Amino acid sequence: MAQLAHASFSREVAVAEAKAKMEAAELLAQADVSRAKGAAQANKIIGDSLKGNEAYLRYLWIQNLENSKEHQVIYVPTEAGLPILEASRLKK
DSSP states (O other): OHHHHHHHHHHHHHHHHHHHHHHHHHHHHHHHHHHHHHHHHHHHHHHHTTTTTTTHHHHHHHHHHHHHOOOOOOOOOTTTTOOOGGGGGGGG
């Protein structure tokens, strides 16, 4: 009789633990969905605010270049849309 009671109690504990894990997984999934919705809304706000704002994007790009610690070669397109290449500059 004691073994039966112990087995029944163990099963109830296992079922309760499984239910708790399931509820935790559902809540974690809901939290992930909420975070994703927030990120999507933030991306939309940022994207909408940058549409048609080429001057601000250019400003951010220049600021990023100024703050960069790496030496970079930047090719600026000419009127024809082709960059001026400086291959001989690198020969030293």
